[in-house]
Amino acid sequence: MIREEIEACLRAALKAARFPEPAAGIALAPADPEKGHGEWASTVAMQIQKAVGRRPREIAEALKTEIEAAPPPHFDRVEVAGPGFLNFFLTPGWLHDVLVDVVVAGDRYGRGESLAGRRINLEFVSANPTGPLHAGGGRWVAVGDAIANLLAAQGAVVHREYYVNDAGSQLDSFGRSLFARYEGREPPEDGYRGEYLVEMAARLRAELGDGVTETEAQEWGSRAVVEQIREDLERIGVHFDTWFSERALHEGGEVAEVIRELDERGYVYEQDGARWVRTSAFGDQRDRVLVKSDGSPTYLVPDIAYHRDKFARGWEHLIDIWGADHHGQVKSLQAALEALGYATGEPEIILGQLVKLERGGELVRLSRRAGDIITLADILDEVDPDVARLTFLLQGIDTAQTFDLDVVTSQSMENPVYYVQYAHARIASIARKAAERGVTRRPLEEVDLSLLQHPRELELLRALAAYPDAVAEAAELRAPHRVTTWVRDFARAFHGFYRDCRVIGDDDELTQARLWLAEACRIGLADALGLLGVSAPDEMARLDPDDADDADDPDGNDGAQPA
RNA sequence: GCCCCCGUAGCUCAGUGGACAGAGCGGCUGCCUUCUAAGCAGCGGGCCGGAGGUUCGAAUCCUCCCGGGGGCGCCA
Numbered sequence: 001m002i003r004e005e006i007e008a009c010l011r012a013a014l015k016a017a018r019f020p021e022p023a024a025g026i027a028l029a030p031a032d033p034e035k036g037h038g039e040w041a042s043t044v045a046m047q048i049q050k051a052v053g054r055r056p057r058e059i060a061e062a063l064k065t066e067i068e069a070a071p072p073p074h075f076d077r078v079e080v081a082g083p084g085f086l087n088f089f090l091t092p093g094w095l096h097d098v099l100v101d102v103v104v105a106g107d108r109y110g111r112g113e114s115l116a117g118r119r120i121n122l123e124f125v126s127a128n129p130t131g132p133l134h135a136g137g138g139r140w141v142a143v144g145d146a147i148a149n150l151l152a153a154q155g156a157v158v159h160r161e162y163y164v165n166d167a168g169s170q171l172d173s174f175g176r177s178l179f180a181r182y183e184g185r186e187p188p189e190d191g192y193r194g195e196y197l198v199e200m201a202a203r204l205r206a207e208l209g210d211g212v213t214e215t216e217a218q219e220w221g222s223r224a225v226v227e228q229i230r231e232d233l234e235r236i237g238v239h240f241d242t243w244f245s246e247r248a249l250h251e252g253g254e255v256a257e258v259i260r261e262l263d264e265r266g267y268v269y270e271q272d273g274a275r276w277v278r279t280s281a282f283g284d285q286r287d288r289v290l291v292k293s294d295g296s297p298t299y300l301v302p303d304i305a306y307h308r309d310k311f312a313r314g315w316e317h318l319i320d321i322w323g324a325d326h327h328g329q330v331k332s333l334q335a336a337l338e339a340l341g342y343a344t345g346e347p348e349i350i351l352g353q354l355v356k357l358e359r360g361g362e363l364v365r366l367s368r369r370a371g372d373i374i375t376l377a378d379i380l381d382e383v384d385p386d387v388a389r390l391t392f393l394l395q396g397i398d399t400a401q402t403f404d405l406d407v408v409t410s411q412s413m414e415n416p417v418y419y420v421q422y423a424h425a426r427i428a429s430i431a432r433k434a435a436e437r438g439v440t441r442r443p444l445e446e447v448d449l450s451l452l453q454h455p456r457e458l459e460l461l462r463a464l465a466a467y468p469d470a471v472a473e474a475a476e477l478r479a480p481h482r483v484t485t486w487v488r489d490f491a492r493a494f495h496g497f498y499r500d501c502r503v504i505g506d507d508d509e510l511t512q513a514r515l516w517l518a519e520a521c522r523i524g525l526a527d528a529l530g531l532l533g534v535s536a537p538d539e540m541a542r543l544d545p546d547d548a549d550d551a552d553d554p555d556g557n558d559g560a561q562p563a
Numbered sequence: 564g565c566c567c568c569c570g571u572a573g574c575u576c577a578g579u580g581g582a583c584a585g586a587g588c589g590g591c592u593g594c595c596u597u598c599u600a601a602g603c604a605g606c607g608g609g610c611c612g613g614a615g616g617u618u619c620g621a622a623u624c625c626u627c628c629c630g631g632g633g634g635c636g637c638c639a
Contacts, residue, residue: 027581033584043581046619056619082582083619092584128639170639247637274637285566285635292637299639327567328634353568395576399569400632407575416587418601429579433598477579485577488586499594499603518598540601 005072013066022047038087045084056084080469095461096449102520116155120316126163129225133376136355142392144327146480187364254305282335318347359405383561391419423491428538456497
């Protein structure tokens with residue numbers, strides 16, 4: 001890889017010039033050739049100016065001399081610029097090497113080893129089984145699945161897990177509400193008042209008939225909801241390896257065991273009739289109640305037991321994805337696990353800001369209890385899973401997302417999913433056309449890749465070169481939207497190439513080189529879309545201009561008043 | 564009062580210390596006899612919320628302030 005080559009060259013130059021290596025490592029990053037900065041730029045001269053005690057430009061000049069004496073591969077020239085940048089200008093051969101790398105690696109291109117062999121348990125979604133998944137929850141579905149893919153792309157063994165809270169007071173409330181509907185009554189004020197319980201009660205009666213008890217109703221209901229959630233997740237293409245029952249923790253004695261163990265370790269005390277755990281000893285803002293004065297455990301206890309169970313099942317690192325509305329619980333759980341002797345910071349908790357739904361420029365309230373709920377299934381009734389997924393993956397999870405139902409459900413150009421899928425369809429179309437004309441790719445080593453000199457071609461190869469880093473960073477930062485950003489940039493580069501560079505043309509040699517370039521693009525784009533859980537179609541339906549006009553003009557938009 | 568996240572173009576958002584800050588959408592203008600125009604190109608559009616500080620260098624790090632969202636239960 002060229003980065004390592006340039007880095008080695010810089011290291012040798014530092015040594016030859018008797019300069020120290022920066023402690024933080026030699027800074028080297030892709031540059032922008034269009035700005036005249038060359039292909040790769042290093043700020044090493046600025047990094048070491050203090051240690052050397054000379055001006056960065058002077059240092060850079062000295063390094064330049066050494067670099068020229070022993071240059072990296074594909075070296076054209078190196079320039080000193082600005083305050084002391086070292087800009088490496090390379091011949092396009094380095095990019096032709098990238099093309100070969102991509103093709104040789106195939107679907108392993110972009111894979112890394114930073115998590116090789118790590119056994120990671122990733123828990124996400126875990127919505128209470130008291131109603132269907134709401135639309136905003138789709139964010140955790142898409143983000144969680146993509147993070148799982150990213151961790152696996154870095155070599156981890158990843159287990160997708162869903163924690164089913166089939167015990168506790170929320171479920172009791174749900175059971176009471178369902179039972180009320182079953183008996184034709186209104187649910188309690190503080191119960192679940194959504195319409196879906198009316199339908200569910202009807203199904204309950206159809207399946208179990210009369211004489212169902214409240215306990216049976218709750219039992220049947222939570223099972224039916226879990227089944228529904230599982231089907232919705234199936235529709236969007238997400239599969240969990242384990243559906244873990246909270247009740248099993250109670251019944252198996254693990255909940256009681258956690259309390260006993262914390263007690264044995266000396267972190268439990270009594271106060272005001274309740275039993276508390278001293279989480280403040282491990283960084284929590286205050287201690288927490290373990291057992292209420294009525295003798296029942298708080299939610300925290302099964303939560304601790306659950307994470308302990310994950311470790312017991314052989315997972316060495318735990319990651320949970322939670323909505324930001326639970327951020328106050330992070331420290332308590334981590335502190336309790338630390339009290340039990342597990343590593344600090346376990347589980348790692350990824351907090352995501354919540355989703356706001358908007359329609360016709362107005363916020364749509366999301367409340368499972370109130371009843372005006374928009375479910376993930378509702379979204380999937382209107383758009384295909386690719387649109388839903390990519391929309392959730394457009395931005396970082398540190399920002400609250402506004403999910404505009406009008407935009408998402410319209411087949412308009414505001415939907416980036418079509419833009420990126422179209423790039424893939426165009427690649428497939430080129431392949432089809434080539435086959436039609438009887439043009440086949442010759443073995444790569446017989447093809448003259450040096451014919452690829454067009455700015456569009458080089459831009460595309462630079463994007464491919466950047467892909468492995470984009471994936472590695474996305475995995476490290478648990479930030480799948482970085483892959484989305486890469487895909488959008490890449491699609492832009494491809495569309496430009498497609499427009500300006502005809503692949504199948506009169507020049508056989510150039511056609512060969514471009515067919516291989518298209519193949520490398522297919523590999524990269526298909527892989528990236530795969531990480532995001534978005535399909536890579538070979539064809540796109542032709543968009544009817546009339547439909548597009550309709551889609552672009554949703555009701556309720558501010559616009560010019562009619563005359 | 565305390566804790567977490569955010570504030571970047573008209574709108575939605577990228578940009579985890581580097582060179583004149585980017586994209587999409589919207590607006591205006593061009594480009595289809597040739598691999599699907601769900602495309603490409605151009606034009607316009609910015610005190611990066613504000614003030615200090617650290618640094619050779621800050622949208623990025625620190626402090627304070629302002630604004631928005633979320634959370635501070637013997638609910639989950």
